[in-house]
Amino acid sequence: MPPVSIHASTVLYGINEIPARSLRILVMGKSGAGKSALINAVFGVEGATAVSHRTPGKHDINKPLTFPGNDRIVIHDSQGFEGGEGSDGNVQKVLDFIELRSKQPALSDQLHAIWVCAQIPFAGSRMFEIGVERILQRYQGTLPIIVVFTKLDILREKEEVRLEKVLQQRDEELEDEEFDAQVDAAVDEGVQELCVKPLQALSLDYRWIATSTIRQPRFKKTITDLVQLALEVTNMEKVWIEMAIAQRSSAKASIEASIRIGRKRYWRGLLSDIFLGFSMRSVLEVLQHDIVNVWNMHDPENYLNCPEFLSLVSVLVEDISDEARNKYPFTEKAVQAIIEHPSSIIIAGPTAIVVLFAEWVRGTFKQTKSSLRCLTAFIIDLTLTMDTLFYLILFRGHPPITIRLINQALRIYQAKKTVVHNSIRTWADGLHTFTHLDVDVVIKKIADIISENSVNPEQWEMREEDLDEAWMTMDALRDL
Numbered sequence: 001m002p003p004v005s006i007h008a009s010t011v012l013y014g015i016n017e018i019p020a021r022s023l024r025i026l027v028m029g030k031s032g033a034g035k036s037a038l039i040n041a042v043f044g045v046e047g048a049t050a051v052s053h054r055t056p057g058k059h060d061i062n063k064p065l066t067f068p069g070n071d072r073i074v075i076h077d078s079q080g081f082e083g084g085e086g087s088d089g090n091v092q093k094v095l096d097f098i099e100l101r102s103k104q105p106a107l108s109d110q111l112h113a114i115w116v117c118a119q120i121p122f123a124g125s126r127m128f129e130i131g132v133e134r135i136l137q138r139y140q141g142t143l144p145i146i147v148v149f150t151k152l153d154i155l156r157e158k159e160e161v162r163l164e165k166v167l168q169q170r171d172e173e174l175e176d177e178e179f180d181a182q183v184d185a186a187v188d189e190g191v192q193e194l195c196v197k198p199l200q201a202l203s204l205d206y207r208w209i210a211t212s213t214i215r216q217p218r219f220k221k222t223i224t225d226l227v228q229l230a231l232e233v234t235n236m237e238k239v240w241i242e243m244a245i246a247q248r249s250s251a252k253a254s255i256e257a258s259i260r261i262g263r264k265r266y267w268r269g270l271l272s273d274i275f276l277g278f279s280m281r282s283v284l285e286v287l288q289h290d291i292v293n294v295w296n297m298h299d300p301e302n303y304l305n306c307p308e309f310l311s312l313v314s315v316l317v318e319d320i321s322d323e324a325r326n327k328y329p330f331t332e333k334a335v336q337a338i339i340e341h342p343s344s345i346i347i348a349g350p351t352a353i354v355v356l357f358a359e360w361v362r363g364t365f366k367q368t369k370s371s372l373r374c375l376t377a378f379i380i381d382l383t384l385t386m387d388t389l390f391y392l393i394l395f396r397g398h399p400p401i402t403i404r405l406i407n408q409a410l411r412i413y414q415a416k417k418t419v420v421h422n423s424i425r426t427w428a429d430g431l432h433t434f435t436h437l438d439v440d441v442v443i444k445k446i447a448d449i450i451s452e453n454s455v456n457p458e459q460w461e462m463r464e465e466d467l468d469e470a471w472m473t474m475d476a477l478r479d480l
Contacts, residue, residue, distance in 0.1 A: 022108045022242040024064075026098070028078040028132055029117030034150035035077065037213040038117060041223045044248030044298065044398035045070045061097050069298045069398075072246035076111075081131025091131040095138070112239045113230060114145040120155050120194055120210065127198050136204050144233045145206055148226065149195045152187070152212040153219060159186040207233055215397075217458070224250040224457075245296045248398060251390045255454060258294045258383055259447045266290060267443050270375050275365040281357060283365050284310060287379060295386045297393060299401040304386075308471045312410055314358040315474045316381040320421045321360035322370040356474065373428040376442070380420060380449050385413045387454050407472045414480045420453050 027035045039045060045067035065075040078094050101111035116136065121127045128136070139145060160183050167174065174182070191210045199208065209226050212219040227243075227250040234240045237260075244257035266286060275283050292304040303309060360374050389409035393399065427445055 023072055023239070023246040024074045024076070024101070024108070024110065024112050026061075026076045026078060026094075026111055026114045027117060028094070028114065028135070029150075030119070030129060033117040033119050034213065035117050038115075038148065038150060038211065038226075039075060041213040042227060042247055042249050043067070043070050043073050044393075045073070061093055069400075070246065070248065070296065072242065072296055081129035088131075091134055094131075094135060098135075098139070098143070107236075107238060112144070112242070113234070114139075114143055115148050115230075116145060116206075117148045117150055118195075119151050120149050120191070121198075122154075122158075122194070127195065128202075133202060133204075136206065137202070140204060140206070144230075144235070146226075146229060146233060147199060147204075147206045147208040149191065149208065149210040150212070152191075152210045152222060153214045153216075155190050155194075155210075156183060156187050156212075159183050159190065162186070220249075220394075220457070224252070227253050245294055248296065249394070251387050251394075251455060251457070254295050254390065255383065255387065255450060258291055259443075259450070261290060261294060262379065262446075263443050267379070267439075267446065270372060270439075270442065273367070276367070278365050280361050280363060280365050280371075281310075283375070284314065284361065284378060287375075288313070288382065291379070291382050291386065295390065297386075297389070297401050298398060301401070303401050303403055303406060309406060311357050311474065312472065312477055313378065313382050313385065314361050315477050316385070316410070316414060316417060317374055317377045318358040318360055320377045320425055321358070321374045358474070369428055369431060372431075372442075373424060376428065376446055377421060377424050379446055380424065380453075381413070381417065383450050384417075384420065384453055385409050388412050391455050391457065402469065403471055404469050407468075410472070410477060411480055414477060416453075420449060423449050423452075 027039065029035055061076055061078050063076075065077060067073065076097070078090075078097075081090055098111060098114075101109070104110045116128070116132060118127050118132075136145065136147075163179065163183055163186065195210065196208065199206070207229055209222065209229050211222040211226055213223065227247045230247075231240055231243055231253060234243055241257055241260060244253040244260075247253055288310050289305060295304075297304065299305075360370075365371060386409075389401075389405060392405050392409055393401070399405075
């Protein structure tokens, strides 16, 4: 039987590869409402400034905006409706665009979401243009529309200044925690008065969220909450998956997408005979490809799909396998691996670099407790390593993936994986039989362990490490 290929895994599970540029969003709002900053924050794209600096009446809504750094997303920007000549015509163009997209036969050509962006109004300023109000009234209850109130940081700054003046007048002081709590309450009240009540006064019943793109923990949460809200208003499973993959601000959404795809695609194969006879390395390559691609990181050099990364993840798993770690010197070990198990090595790259894998990867897939334990650990370890890498990238402003960042993520996860592996070992060793396992029980266990051990963003601490821009060795990872 030939090795499993990515194409073979797709055919076996009857699921097509998710095409690039599958998610299509229309953003609406005045110039200066923060549309470009919002798109950049949610989807981690460079060049999003083109979205928010169009001259009203000069932009063609039918011309899509795409981004080289994230090919999962297509943005359409509506023209402005700020009165004057042509404003009624601009409204009609948007209505025509929405109707046209609704009739497209291909799902990827349809409109999947509309985000109406409005800066939190102050001093009695109008929240929406009249044209936006007309569109909101027309499509209420029929389209997945979210109202996004932007620049929450400005409101918070105003409330901080106001409270400081009050305290000065009273000659009082507050502990930082109490000060923040009072400001939070005032901000919530301000959003209700300035945004929610005016929205309700227009007889509009839309889901809404107040956001800021400022890179502070309290404001970063508003962006992840926006992603969660966007997923909640999405009715179609395929669009939900596309949204979760395209976004780059919520690790929780990426993990959930990985679980949903895995549940449909490859996790069920762990308890069936679908992988029997395939080399273990080939099975891991399928898992690597699917899990990595769900996270949609900006990886122009494709480091996350290369054999070196797969090799290092296999080392993370080896302590949970029944295979003893090979004690041969490198040269003898490499020669023995080539002779006994050719599938356990890869000759990679133009310089013919030998990439070794942990001992448990050698041979073919078998329906044993050891195989189940190792593959379960591989799925969990790879997912949680990607989760760690996600935050390393997020807090650096979405730079391209580098080997140094991958090494750092591996080091961080290696230091905390003991608890994860103890959970896997306790569960797997408690199984009485392999053949009568309920696959849904196994899938739920994998999902639970991932959820219980994923990064808590509120406790995340950036740690800079002086690492080489070269793949760490297997022994270096083992010795951490």
